[in-house]
Amino acid sequence: MDTQVILDALKKHFNFEKFKSKLQKKAVIEICQRKNDVYVSMPTGSGKSLCYQLPAVLYEKKVTIVFSPLLALIKDQIDHLLALNIRAASLNSKTVVAERNALLADLKSVSPNTKLLYVCPEQTKTSTFKDLFYHLVKFDKLAYIVVDEAHCVSQWGHDFRPEYLKLGALRDDCAVPYIALTATAGAEVTKDIVSSLRLSKDHKKYKSSCFRHNLFYDVVYQNIIENPYQHLKDFIQDCLAEEEEISLPKEKKSCGIIYCRTREQTEIVSEKLKKMGVKALCYHAGLRNKDRLEYQDKWFDGDIPVICATISFGMGVDKGSVRFVVHWGVPKDPASYYQESGRAGRDGKPSKCRIYYNRSDKKAVEFHLAHDLGKARENEARRIKTENAIKGFNKIAAFCENPTECRHKLFSTHFGESMEDCKKMCDFCVDKTAVQKMSENFLTKSIQFNSRPSNVVADCSDLYGGGREGIKNDAKGYFDDDNSNSGEWGEFQREETAKKEAADLIKKQFALRRNPQEVSQTTIEKLYAKNSRIKAAASTSTKIKGLTVVFREQYVNKILEVLYANYQECEKEPIFQKKHIEDCSVDLEYSIFTTNTTMTMYRQNVAKLISSVKKSTAQNEVYEKIVELEAAPDKHDTLSDLFANLKKQKKLNGFQTAKQALENRLKAKIERADEEQLTVSDDGETSDEMSAKKDKNLKDLFGEDSDDSQSVKSVKSEGFRSFKLSTEDDKRFEEVNVTRSFKKHDTKRRNSSDDREEDCKRVRSEEKVAEKVSPKKNGTTNDKNQSRPGAGESERPQTLRKPKRLQKVEIGTLVVKLLTPAYVEKRFESRDVFKSMARSISHALADKNEIEIKDYVETFLKKNDAINSQTKL
Ligand SMILES: Nc1ncnc2c1ncn2[C@@H]1O[C@H](COP(=O)(O)OP(=O)(O)OP(=O)(O)O)[C@@H](O)[C@H]1O
DSSP states (O other): OOHHHHHHHHHHHHOOSSOSSHHHHHHHHHHHHTOSOEEEEOOTTSOHHHHHHHHHHHSTTOEEEEEOSOHHHHHHHHHHHHHTTOOEEEOSTTSOHHHHHHHHHHHTSSSOOOOEEEEOGGGGGSHHHHHHHHHHHHTTOEEEEEETTGGGGOTTSTTOOGGGGGGGGGGGTOOOOEEEEESOOOHHHHHHHHHHTTOOTTOEEEEOOOOOTTEEEEEEEGGGSSOHHHHHHHHHHHHHOGGGGTTSOGGGSOEEEEEESSHHHHHHHHHHHHHTTOOEEEEOTTSOHHHHHHHHHHHHHTSSOEEEEOTTTTTTOOOTTEEEEEEESOOSOHHHHHHHHTTSOTTSSOEEEEEEEOHHHHHHHHHHHHHHHHHGGGOHHHHHHHHHHHHHHHHHHHHHHSOOSOTTHHHHHHTTOOOOOOSSOBHHHHOHHHHHHHHHHHHHHHHHHOOOOTTTOOOSTTHHHHHHHHHHHHTTTSSOOTTOHHHHHHHHHHHHHHHHHHHHHHHHHHHHHHSGGGOSHHHHHHHHHHHOOSTTGGGHHHHSTTOOHHHHHHHHHHHHHHHHHHHHHHOSSOOOOHHHHHHHHHHHHHHHHHHOOSHHHHHHHHHHHHHHHHHHHHTTOOOHHHHHHHHSOOOOSSHHHHHHHHHHHHHHHOOOOHHHHHHHHHHHHHHHHHHHHHHHOSSSOOHHHHHHHHHHHHHHHHOOOOTTHHHHHHHHHTTOHHHHHTTSTTOHHHHHHHHHHHHHHOHHHHHHTHHHHHHHHHHHHHHHHHHHHOHHHHOOSOHHHHHSTTOOGGGSOTTSOOOOBOOHHHHHHHHHHHHHHHHHTTOBSSHHHHHHHHHHHHHHTTTOBHHHHHHHHHHHHHHOSSBOTTOOO
16 A cells, blocks of 8 residues: 555544654555565554554455453444544444444445454454354455454563453454554564464564653652652642643643552542642542542543542543553552553653652552462462563562662563663652662651551551452453353453452451551461461461562472473473472472571572472472372372372372273262261261261360370271371361261270260251241241340240250360361461460350350451460450
């Protein structure tokens, strides 16, 4: 296509006399040829959209499909194009039926008027889209497939969207050029984009430096300035220079954005500024739609120059005159910071980007990330994502706390580019010594006073614009799938889980706020510990000074990484899945943790372990601990364990026919299921199981000598690994195995428990009678009578069971049972604390009945989130 035609179209359709940059021009000309796939990586605000919009306009009777991650972004783009008289539309679950039908009719006509069709990648699953796509391909009506914000395909990217991974597959059906655009792609991400979108080998690349020469970056520490809000106000006034702009139309006047981590902070900061005479508004996903739009418009129109917002604000913000972007607290990671701060100075004029940093904000984010990491351990993709988030966050925290180089280098390093001289466009390059002195000052003060400005300990429920919930709200419809019920159901479940997680987090944060002196590293560590997969997490820092749960988690990952690589590379007949190797990694880390007393020793031994695993890999040998794992007795908690063990047995014992193997396994499974039912079930327990369990629990609890010791030995001597391990911390599962084993091997106990068996039978028959006449079940009893205050014993049915007084043994068992879920959640500092607490509670409740005991323990657990030896009864 002729360049003059392109230039004419630039003027005619977009009102631009020339291209914004040489790169933009080159990219547009190349894309217009429609010969190759094209990859465009240019900084924020550099005019990427025009690179595909102009070519799309130029192709008569053809449509360009643009995949974009958020409806909000799509809306901005469409509004912009419609204002230029370019036909653009979106197909999403929010499109009303009449509009959708008209759009589909146009797209399926011989000569569609629609030039650009914007969709979220989730749309590709819908039958409407599939049908439309098939039609456009069949009748050769597609001009381009554009993937905007292409970094979303990469798990390395800060905005990974699994649905983006499916976009490459559309190539199976069509040969239309792909255009991938991004502002934030490092080397890894670029590689992922090319492979995931299957860009052709000879695709053209248009990449410019991420360096924004007109942006000045600096960091200010909140705890070393006298009045942070006054400081902020002075900064704003300095940036806005209102007097010089009196003659400008209000929408062209200088303005700024203050990003806050939480909704609450946006409100606090905007209120403070208003009180100090700065015209400011807040913006977050919790506002009513009407208010949100109104505030946004006021800022866009120039009525209000300052907007205090969560990061949900700004997607697609294209206002040239943003003179400053402040982060009131720590940003999320380098890529997000680049994008958010990049909203300043899009008109090319000098603008400022500042972080007002504080430590407590950092701690709150770390808390949230560790919580996420704990939740993500079952889900590989989510775990990788969270680990990347942690890495990214550590980088930005170091950028703030330990400045050692030009601030712009954060971005060039992140995006794998060589660094340009910023020409004094950051505080470090202006005065390196002053910056380092300030950081030292900050660090000293942080240590001395455990600095915590009052405004920063806020709830994490809307971390970065509402966390999952907030982002979901902002991207409403994003996951919507018009035709799939399962999609909606999945979304419902996600919503429920997210709500619960947010509620838990809020609860914890409020608890912390009620008692601010408790917001210490130790408290946060304890909360991390609860969600961690590592063993004896709660005693991490007491055992090894300076070691944290997050560190240990990262070391486990490192071990897992090399161990799994070893297994994959060296084992010819693999039988274990990654989760088995993960268990092994957790054990290995734990044994290093327990046998070392200092950070240095711990680190050295982890390093030693990693290098010896690597050595085995180099020698093509399966690492010894995995070999031991193969020799260990079977444990099949899940079906995949069962399969792994099937394979293992075959490997160890030689050939077994499939039928034999299956029969044996099924037999074992059935036996195990029976045992589980008998052992775990509350009401269905037979007396010998009950007594075996009680005795075991009591033995653990009170350390009583009993004539069962013989049985214990016999279990031990039969090689039940579980008993040996049950003496260590966090071996609760093995304990269950022991209880089961007891049942099998303990014949003596059967005889000695006759009277308790009688007791159990009596209780169950009482319960049955009580159930029969229970008002809830037969509905014959007058409810009013039941609930009427003062309704005496005599008025109740005679057979209704009274709360039963328990014997000492039974109290112990009940207390252990009630406390166990909290132990499993790692709310007890250690196993010893659990035991002593259970013992004390049992003694204290010696004369109480079942209901009173349950009430007491429930209240105790509600009152005490983390339980240690100091916890009072
Ligand atoms: N040739 C041009 N001449 C003048 N202005 C232009 C030109 N091309 C684009 N612009 C303007 O530059 C601004 C930024 O463009 P655009 O929104 O496409 O940037 P972007 O690179 O997509 O940024 P981001 O990654 O932040 O979304 C817009 O206001 C757009 O109108």
